[in-house]
Amino acid sequence: MTVSNAYNRPDQLSAALRERVVETARRLGYPGPDPLARGLRRGRAGALGLVYDSPLSYTVRDAAAVAFLGGVSEVAEAARVGLLLVPGTAPEQRDAAAVGAAVVDGLIVYSVAAGDALVSAALERNRPTVIVDQPRARGVPFVGIDDRAAAREAAEHLTGLWHRRFAAIAFALSPDGARGPASPARRHRARYPVTRARLAGFADALGAAGLSWPQTPVYECPGSSVELGREAAFALLGEGPRRPAAALGAARRPTAPLRDHRRPTAVLATSDELALGAVQAARELGLAVPGDLSVVGFDDVPPARAAEPPLTTVHQDHEEKGRLAAEMLLGALRGEATRRVRRVAHRLVVRGSTGPPPAPT
Amino acid sequence: MTVSNAYNRPDQLSAALRERVVETARRLGYPGPDPLARGLRRGRAGALGLVYDSPLSYTVRDAAAVAFLGGVSEVAEAARVGLLLVPGTAPEQRDAAAVGAAVVDGLIVYSVAAGDALVSAALERNRPTVIVDQPRARGVPFVGIDDRAAAREAAEHLTGLWHRRFAAIAFALSPDGARGPASPARRHRARYPVTRARLAGFADALGAAGLSWPQTPVYECPGSSVELGREAAFALLGEGPRRPAAALGAARRPTAPLRDHRRPTAVLATSDELALGAVQAARELGLAVPGDLSVVGFDDVPPARAAEPPLTTVHQDHEEKGRLAAEMLLGALRGEATRRVRRVAHRLVVRGSTGPPPAPT
DNA sequence: AGCGTCATCTTTATCGTTATAGCCAAGGTG
DNA sequence: CACCTTGGCTATAACGATAAAGATGACGCT
Numbered sequence: 126m127t128v129s130n131a132y133n134r135p136d137q138l139s140a141a142l143r144e145r146v147v148e149t150a151r152r153l154g155y156p157g158p159d160p161l162a163r164g165l166r167r168g169r170a171g172a173l174g175l176v177y178d179s180p181l182s183y184t185v186r187d188a189a190a191v192a193f194l195g196g197v198s199e200v201a202e203a204a205r206v207g208l209l210l211v212p213g214t215a216p217e218q219r220d221a222a223a224v225g226a227a228v229v230d231g232l233i234v235y236s237v238a239a240g241d242a243l244v245s246a247a248l249e250r251n252r253p254t255v256i257v258d259q260p261r262a263r264g265v266p267f268v269g270i271d272d273r274a275a276a277r278e279a280a281e282h283l284t285g286l287w288h289r290r291f292a293a294i295a296f297a298l299s300p301d302g303a304r305g306p307a308s309p310a311r312r313h314r315a316r317y318p319v320t321r322a323r324l325a326g327f328a329d330a331l332g333a334a335g336l337s338w339p340q341t342p343v344y345e346c347p348g349s350s351v352e353l354g355r356e357a358a359f360a361l362l363g364e365g366p367r368r369p370a371a372a373l374g375a376a377r378r379p380t381a382p383l384r385d386h387r388r389p390t391a392v393l394a395t396s397d398e399l400a401l402g403a404v405q406a407a408r409e410l411g412l413a414v415p416g417d418l419s420v421v422g423f424d425d426v427p428p429a430r431a432a433e434p435p436l437t438t439v440h441q442d443h444e445e446k447g448r449l450a451a452e453m454l455l456g457a458l459r460g461e462a463t464r465r466v467r468r469v470a471h472r473l474v475v476r477g478s479t480g481p482p483p484a485p486t
Numbered sequence: 487m488t489v490s491n492a493y494n495r496p497d498q499l500s501a502a503l504r505e506r507v508v509e510t511a512r513r514l515g516y517p518g519p520d521p522l523a524r525g526l527r528r529g530r531a532g533a534l535g536l537v538y539d540s541p542l543s544y545t546v547r548d549a550a551a552v553a554f555l556g557g558v559s560e561v562a563e564a565a566r567v568g569l570l571l572v573p574g575t576a577p578e579q580r581d582a583a584a585v586g587a588a589v590v591d592g593l594i595v596y597s598v599a600a601g602d603a604l605v606s607a608a609l610e611r612n613r614p615t616v617i618v619d620q621p622r623a624r625g626v627p628f629v630g631i632d633d634r635a636a637a638r639e640a641a642e643h644l645t646g647l648w649h650r651r652f653a654a655i656a657f658a659l660s661p662d663g664a665r666g667p668a669s670p671a672r673r674h675r676a677r678y679p680v681t682r683a684r685l686a687g688f689a690d691a692l693g694a695a696g697l698s699w700p701q702t703p704v705y706e707c708p709g710s711s712v713e714l715g716r717e718a719a720f721a722l723l724g725e726g727p728r729r730p731a732a733a734l735g736a737a738r739r740p741t742a743p744l745r746d747h748r749r750p751t752a753v754l755a756t757s758d759e760l761a762l763g764a765v766q767a768a769r770e771l772g773l774a775v776p777g778d779l780s781v782v783g784f785d786d787v788p789p790a791r792a793a794e795p796p797l798t799t800v801h802q803d804h805e806e807k808g809r810l811a812a813e814m815l816l817g818a819l820r821g822e823a824t825r826r827v828r829r830v831a832h833r834l835v836v837r838g839s840t841g842p843p844p845a846p847t
Numbered sequence: 848a849g850c851g852t853c854a855t856c857t858t859t860a861t862c863g864t865t866a867t868a869g870c871c872a873a874g875g876t877g
Numbered sequence: 878c879a880c881c882t883t884g885g886c887t888a889t890a891a892c893g894a895t896a897a898a899g900a901t902g903a904c905g906c907t
Contacts, residue, residue, distance in 0.1 A: 126887060129865055138885065156612045160589045161531060162863035165522040165892050170589060172570060181559035181569070185552050198542035201573060205581065207588055208542070208571040209533060212563045220566065227568055228521045228531060228589045251517045431792075488856060490895055499855065523893035526862050850906085857900070862893105870887075876880080 132158055164228070172207035173197070173454055174229035176247060178237045178300075179348070180215040187349060187398070188426035189443045190235070193257070196447020197233060204455050206230070214243065216302075221246035231454045233257060238300045238316045253457035255450045259318040266457065267466045268450045272319050275439045275471040276326025276393075279421045282437070282473055283391045284334035288419060288482045292342045292361040292389035293327055294399045295320055296349040304353075305360070307345040323395045323423065342389075346399060354394060354402020355409075362388055362418070363410055390418060390482035397422035397429040397438055404432065404478060415480035425474055434477030441471045493519055525589070533568035534558070534815055535590035537608060539598045539661075540709075541576040548710060548759075549787035550804045551596070554618070557808020558594065565816050567591070575604065577663075582607035592815045594618060599661045599677045614818035616811045620679040627818065628827045629811045633680050636800045636832040637687025637754075640782045643798070643834055644752045645695035649780060649843045653703045653722040653750035654688055655760045656681050657710040665714075666721070668706040684756045684784065703750075707760060715755060715763020716770075723749055723779070724771055751779060751843035758783035758790040758799055765793065765839060776841035786835055795838030802832045 130137045131146035138146075150157075164170050175197065177184045184190045194208075201208045211232075213223025224232070224246040231253035237243050239260035247254050248262065255266045283291070298307055298315035315321040328338035344361055346353035394400035400422030407418045414420060414434060422429055422438035429436040446469050456463045491498045492507040499507075511518075525531050536558065538545045545551045555569075562569045572593075574584025582603040585593070592614035598604050600621035608615050609623065616627045644652070659668055659676035676682040689699035705722055707714035755761035761783030768779045775781060775795060783790055783799035790797040807830050817824045 126865075126889095127885095129863095130886085133865080142886080154612065156610060157586050158865090159526075159863050160587050161522055161526040162892090163587070163865075164589060165520075165526050165862090165894085166864045166866080168892075170522060171587060172589065174568075180563045182556050182563060185556040185559065191546050191552055195543050195546040198546065198571060201571075202541050202543065202576055205573050205579075205584060207535075207573055207584075210559060210562075210569040210571070212566050212568055215563055218566075223566060223568075225518050226521050226524070226532060228525060228533065249517060251515065428792075431789075491856085494895085503856080519895090520893055523862090524895075526864085526892090527894045527896080529862075848907105852904085852906100854903090855901085857898100859896105859898085861896090864892085866889105866891085868887105868889085871885090873883090873885105875882075877878105 129158065161228075170228045170230050172209045172229050173201055173451065174209045174211050174224070174227045174232040176211045176224055176232060176234045176237065176243055177214055178235065178241070178243075180212075181210055183348070188428065189396075189424045192426070192443035193235065193447040193450075196444035196449075197451045198447075199444070200448050200451035200455065204451075206455075216300075219243075225250060231255075231458050233450050233454060236319065238297075239318055240316060241300065253454055255454045255457075257446060257450050261318065264465070266453050266463075268446055268453065268469065269319075270441050270446075270469050270471045272322035273326040273329070275441070275473075276323040276395075276423070277329045278326075278473045279423065279437075279439050280327045280330030280393055281333070282475065283393070283419055283421065283479060284330055284336070286419070286479065286481045288391040289334075289336065290389045290482075291327075291331060291336065291391050291393060292344070293324065293393040293395075294344050294346065294354055294357040294361070294403060295324060295395045296346055296353075296399065298324075298345050302347045303345055304347050305345060307343045309339045311345075312343060320395060327393050349396040349398045351398050351402040351405065354396075354399030355406045356402070357399065358392065358403035358406035359410075361392065362406065362412065386485075388418075391479075392418060392420045394420065394422050397424045397426045397436060400436055400438065400478070401428065401432055404434075404436070414478055417483050419479040419482070421479055430476070432478075437476045437479040438474055439471050440474045442469060445469055490519065522589075531589045531591050533570045533590050534562055534812065535570045535572050535585070535588045535593040537572045537585055537593060537595045537598065537604055538575055539596065539602070539604075541573075542571055544709070549789065550757075550785045553787070553804035554596065554808040554811075557805035557810075558812045559808075560805070561809050561812035561816065565812075567816075580604075586611060592616075592819050594811050594815060597680065599658075600679055601677060602661065614815055616815045616818075618807060618811050622679065625826070627814050627824075629807055629814065629830065630680075631802050631807075631830050631832045633683035634687040634690070636802070636834075637684040637756075637784070638690045639687075639834045640784065640798075640800050641688045641691030641754055642694070643836065644754070644780055644782065644840060645691055645697070647780070647840065647842045649752040650695075650697065651750045651843075652688075652692060652697065652752050652754060653705070654685065654754040654756075655705050655707065655715055655718040655722070655764060656685060656756045657706075657714075657760065658708055659685075659706050663708045664706055665708050666706060668704045670700045672706075673704060681756060688754050710757040710759045712759050712763040712766065715757075715760030716767045717763070718760065719753065719764035719767035720771075722753065723767065723773065747846075749779075752840075753779060753781045755781065755783050758785045758787045758797060761797055761799065761839070762789065762793055765795075765797070775839055778844050780840040780843070782840055791837070793839075798837045798840040799835055800832050801835045803830060806830055 131143045211227045213220030221242040232247045234256045236258040258269045298320050331338050344357040392403045400420050403420050407414050412418050422436045425438045425440035429438050492504045572588045574581030585607040593608045595617045597619040619630045659681050692699050705718040753764045761781050764781050768775050773779050783797045786799045786801035790799050
C-alpha cells in the first residue's frame with residue numbers, strides 16, 4: 126500500500142520514505158503499477174474503444190473516417206484517455222468477440238451495417254456506447270447527419286438545373302460484397318441505413334421532378350474508392366467491355382461513351398471518392414465535366430475541393446462528428462444525462478463539377 | 487470456474503450445462519468475462535500501444551503518419567490484437583505517465599525527439615518496444631530509412647543539374663516550437679535525429695559540389711504543413727515583410743521576389759508538405775516551378791504525386807514501415823529473436839518540380 | 848471385485864492493485 | 878491529565894478472472 130501511495134499520492138508520505146520506495150523500485154526493476162491490475166481495481170480501463178465497419182487498414186484510406194478519428198482523438202486526448210482501435214472487423218475473420226474482449230470503458234461504433242454482429246456485441250457489453258452514422262438502435266446514443274435530406278438537396282440541385290437523365294453510384298447497400306447494377310428490390314433490402322437514406326433522398330428529389338426512381342440506374346460498389354467509382358461510371362456511361370480497370374493494364378483503352386440520348390447527364394454519388402472516380406471515367410471517355418456530365422459527391426473530403434474541376438458535394442464536418450461522439454461517450458461515463466441523438470449540420474457546396482445539361486442535339 | 491469454461495472452452499463441458507450457464511448469465515445481465523480481469527490473470531492486455539510525438543489530432547493530418555498507422559493496423563488485425571493510441575502527447579499537457587498507464591503488451595514509438603520523456607517512459611515499462619524513425623536508443627529495436635543517404639541523393643539530383651544557390655526548409659530541429667532561420671549552431675544541436683540526418687545529407691551533397699553548407703540558409707518550421715512551408719519559402723525567396731501567412735488575411739499580398747542573382751534556384755525540403763508550400767509560395771511570387779525554382783520534397787505522400795507540377799521527392803514506404811514495426815513487436819512478444827534494426831528502402835522519384843537552374847541574366 | 852481411464856465438473860490459489868479502515872505517536876485543548 | 882486531532886504509515890479485503898490440480902462418477906477391462 127505504501128508503494129501504491131508513493132506512486133499515486135506522493136503527498137501522503139514523507140519525501141524520505143517516498144525516495145526510499147522509488148530507489149528500491151529501481152533497484153528491483155519494478156516498472157511501476159501494472160495498468161491492468163490498476164484498471165481492475167479502479168474499475169476503469171482508461172480508454173475508449175473505436176469499432177469500424179472495415180479493417181483499419183482500409184479505413185485509413187477513407188479521408189472521412191480519418192477526419193472522424195481526428196475529432197475523437199482530440200476529445201480523448203483532452204480527457205487523458207486512450208483510444209483503442211478494436212480488431213476483428215476484417216471480413217474473412219469477422220470476430221465480434223474482439224469487441225467483447227476490448228479493454229475499454231466505452232465504445233464508439235462507426236458506420237456499421239444494421240444487424241451486424243459487431244453492434245450487438247458492443248451493446249451486450251453493457252457499457253456506454255455511441256453509434257455514429259449507422260445503424261440506429263433503440264435507446265442508444267447516436268450522432269449523424271440527416272442523410273436523406275442532404276441527398277435530396279444534392280439531387281435537387283441537379284433537377285433544378287433541368288437534368289432529366291440520372292444515374293447513381295452507391296457504396297455498399299448490404300455487406301455482402303455485391304458489385305454491379307442494384308435492382309429496386311435490392312435497394313429496398315439495403316442493410317446499410319446510410320446508403321438507404323441517401324438513395325431515398327435521391328429518389329425524393331427525382332420523384333418531385335417527375336422522374337422515375339426505379340428506372341434510374343444505380344450501380345453498387347462494395348466500398349468507397351476512386352477506382353470503384355471509375356469502374357461504376359464506365360458501366361453507366363460507356364458501351365465498351367465492363368472489365369475492371371486493373372484488367373485494362375497500363376495502356377487503358379477507353380470504351381466508347383453511350384450515344385447522347387441514352388447517356389445520363391448527371392451522376393449522383395454517395396461519396397466523394399466514387400464521384401471523383403466518375404469524373405475520371407468521364408474524362409477518359411472524352412466527356413466534359415460539367416459540360417457533358419454533371420457529378421455530385423458526398424462528404425466534402427479534402428481531395429474534393431482540390432480536384433479539377435472542384436467537386437460539388439454535400440459538406441459535413443467529420444471532425445465535429447468525432448468530437449461530439451467522444452463527448453457524448455465521456456459524458457455517459459461520467460453518468461451525465463445528455464441528449465441521446467445529435468444531428469450534425471450538412472450543407473450543399475456547389476463547385477465546378479455541376480452545370481446545366483448539354484443542349485439536346 | 488465452470489462459467490469461465492463455458493465462455494472460453496465450450497468443449498470442456500456438456501452442451502446442457504453450458505446452455506444453462508449462458509441462460510443464467512443472460513438473466514442476471516452478466517456481460518461476459520471482464521477484459522481487465524482476464525488480462526490481469528492471463529498476463530496479456532491484447533493490444534499494442536502507439537506513441538506519437540504530437541497529439542493524434544495533429545498526427546492524422548500527416549499523410550505519412552496515417553499510412554504508417556495503416557501498416558501497423560494491418561498486422562495487428564491479422565494477429566487479432568488491438569491498437570491503443572496513447573494520450574498525453576499534447577505539448578501543453580505532455581504526460582509521460584500516460585505511457586506508463588497504457589494497457590498494452592508492447593509499444594511502438596513513432597518519430598519522437600531524442601531525450602523526450604515519452605521515450606524513457608516507454609523504455610521504463612520493460613516491455614517489448616520498437617522505435618520508428620527516431621530516436622535511436624541502445625539495444626532497442628528500430629525501423630527507419632537511411633535519412634542521410636536519402637537526403638544526399640535528393641540534393642545531389644539538384645547539384646547534378648548545376649544548381650549553385652540553395653536554401654532548405656526543415657521541420658522541427660528541436661521540440662521547442664522555434665520558427666525561423668536556423669543558425670549553424672542550432673543545426674548542430676538538433677534534437678530530432680531525422681531532421682539532423684536529412685540536413686546532414688543535404689550538407690554532404692552540397693559539400694561534394696563545393697558549396698558551403700553553413701552559408702546555405704535553413705528555415706525551420708515547428709511542424710510539417712503546407713502553410714508552414716509556404717511561409718518559410720516567402721522568407722527565403724521574397725523581400726517583403728516576413729509575417730506569417732495567417733497575418734496576411736484573406737487577401738494575400740505577395741511580396742516581391744529577391745533579385746535573381748541573390749535568390750536561391752533550388753529549395754530542399756524535409757517533407758512533401760513543406761515542399762508543396764514552397765511551390766505555392768513560388769507561384770504567388772510569380773516564379774515558375776521548375777523554371778525559376780526547383781523544389782524537392784521528402785516522403786512521397788499521395789498529394790505529392792497529384793500536385794501540379796508533380797513533386798520530385800524521396801519515396802519511402804510508410805505502410806511497409808508500419809507493418810515491419812508491428813511484426814517486430816509481435817515477434818518480440820512471442821519471444822522470438824529477430825534482427826534489431828531494419829532499414830526500409832528509399833528511392834528518389836524525379837517528377838516535374840525540378841529542372842536545370844534558370845540561365846544567368 | 849478391483850483398477851485404471853475418461854469426461855465432466857469443482858476447489859484453491861493467485862494475478863497486482865487500491866479503497867477503506869485502522870494504528871500510532873506527536874502535538875494541541877480544556 | 879484525559880481527550881481529540883492530525884500526519885504518516887500499514888493491514889485487510891476485495892476487484893474478476895483463470896491455471897492447475899482435485900473430485901466425482903460412469904465405463905470398460907481383467
